[in-house]
C-alpha cells in the first residue's frame with residue numbers, strides 16, 4: 001500500500017464511520033435529527049490533518065476523490081470550515097453550506113472553500129469527482145434561492161424557491177485550487193430533488209444522477225419523459241395516510257455538455 005493509498009484508506013475509514021445510517025434520510029430528517037458526527041480524524045491517524053473538518057462542529061460527507069497528482073478532495077456539509085485567502089467563497093452563506101477541501105498526499109490542507117447560499121445545502125454533498133485536468137465536481141441538494149450559479153447555467157434559479165418543496169439538485173464544478181467556480185447550476189422542478197451521483201465522461205461531459213418528486217422535471221431526448229412517481233415530497237398521494245418520501249419519487253439521469261464557460265473571482 002502506498003503512502004497515498006494508506007492516507008486515503010484512513011480518511012475513508014473516518015468517512016464511513018461518520019456517515020451514519022445512509023441514504024433514506026430526508027431534508028427535514030437531516031436537519032431535525034442532527035444525527036451526524038464530526039469527521040475529524042485523530043491526530044494519530046492522519047499526520048497534520050489540517051483540515052478535514054477543523055473547527056467544524058457539524059459535518060457530513062459521503063465521498064472523496066483524487067486528482068491526477070494524488071491530492072485528495074473531500075466535501076461535506078458544514079457551517080464552519082478553515083477557508084483560506086483565494087477561496088471561491090470564504091463565508092458560509094447561511095445555515096449549513098457545502099465545504100470543499102483539497103488535501104495534499106501528505107495530509108496538509110492546500111485549499112478550502114464554502115459553496116452555498118442562505119438556505120441549507122444538505123446531505124453530503126453526495127458525490128465528488130475530479131477530471132483529468134483536476135476540475136472538481138460536486139452534486140447535492142440545496143434549498144437556497146441564491147446558491148452560486150454561473151452565467152450560462154442550465155437552470156440558474158431554484159425551481160422550488162418559496163414553495164412547499166424548496167430543495168433542488170445542484171451541480172457545481174470548481175477549479176483545482178478551489179478559487180474559481182467553473183460551472184454551477186440547479187437542476188430541479190417544483191417538487192424536491194436531490195443530485196446524488198456524478199462522473200466526468202470521457203469527453204468531459206458531466207454525468208449526473210438523482211431523485212425527483214417533480215412532475216415538471218426538465219427532460220430532453222428522454223427514455224422516460226413523464227414523471228411516474230407520487231406527488232411532491234411530504235404529500236399524501238393516492239388516498240394514503242402518510243406523507244411520501246424520496247423513495248416514492250422517480251430517479252433521473254442527466255448528461256451535460258463538456259465545460260466551456262469559466263467565471264472567476266471571489267464570491268464573498
Ligand SMILES: [Ca+2]
Pocket residue numbers: 092093094095096097098116117118119120121144
Ligand atoms: Ca447555506
